[in-house]
Amino acid sequence: MALTADDIVAIQQLVALHGHLVDARELHRLDELFAPDAVYDVTAMGQGTIRGVPEFRAVAEAFADDERNPVGHHVTNVVVTEGVDGTAHVRSKGIGVLRDGRAGSVVYVDRVARTDGGWRIAARQVLPSTGHRPTEPTAHPHPDRESRSAGR
Numbered sequence: 001m002a003l004t005a006d007d008i009v010a011i012q013q014l015v016a017l018h019g020h021l022v023d024a025r026e027l028h029r030l031d032e033l034f035a036p037d038a039v040y041d042v043t044a045m046g047q048g049t050i051r052g053v054p055e056f057r058a059v060a061e062a063f064a065d066d067e068r069n070p071v072g073h074h075v076t077n078v079v080v081t082e083g084v085d086g087t088a089h090v091r092s093k094g095i096g097v098l099r100d101g102r103a104g105s106v107v108y109v110d111r112v113a114r115t116d117g118g119w120r121i122a123a124r125q126v127l128p129s130t131g132h133r134p135t136e137p138t139a140h141p142h143p144d145r146e147s148r149s150a151g152r
Contacts, residue, residue, distance in 0.1 A: 003082045007119070011080050011112055014119050015092055019073035025064060027057045035113055035120040042126045045106070070096030075108070087122070088112050093129070105129035 003011075014033065021029050030053050034040075040050040050056045063069050078092040090110040097103045106126050113122040 001086055003080065003088055007088070007114075008080045011088055011090060011119050012078050014112065014121065015078050015090055015108070015110065016075050018121075019075055019094075022060060022073055023071065027060050030057050030060075032117070033121060035115060035122045038121055039123045040126075041124065044125070044127045067099060070104075071099050072097035083111060086114055088119075094126075 017033055021027065021033060034053050034056060037052055038056070040056055043049060050059055072095075074095040074097070075092050076095065078090060081089045081091075083089045088111075090108070090112055092108045092110070094106040094108055095103055096106070105128075107129055109125040109127065110121050111123040112119050
């Protein structure tokens with residue numbers, strides 16, 4: 001079944017909910033966010049893989065007061081694409097603000113599935129933002145840059 005505009009909005013709302021629940025420590029509501037058997041992969045961040053809502057809740061509770069845990073989780077640049085078997089894929093960016101004001105950025109790669117309770121994250125991979133810049137020029141350079149370069 002093709003994703004509808006309502007599906008895309010619901011999925012975007014779902015992805016945004018993560019920061020609100022974690023920052024407000026409303027961990028009892030994580031089943032509104034994750035499928036019961038969700039896989040949360042933070043191996044690229046030097047951590048492990050968390051399986052299921054109860055384990056995620058326990059890890060989040062244990063990490064809540066850790067100085068490395070952001071006090072603000074902000075999601076932006078959400079892109080939803082249709083997956084197979086009624087799933088959807090979501091790629092978004094996360095900005096985490098630490099207690100001391102420093103901030104960091106990650107990329108969330110999600111697979112979301114439709115459940116009886118609505119859309120839920122079935123799998124999430126958290127990747128560090130690398131700040132990678134392409135070494136090759138883009139296929140469509142900015143027209144102002146091109147005209148300035150031609151005048152040299």
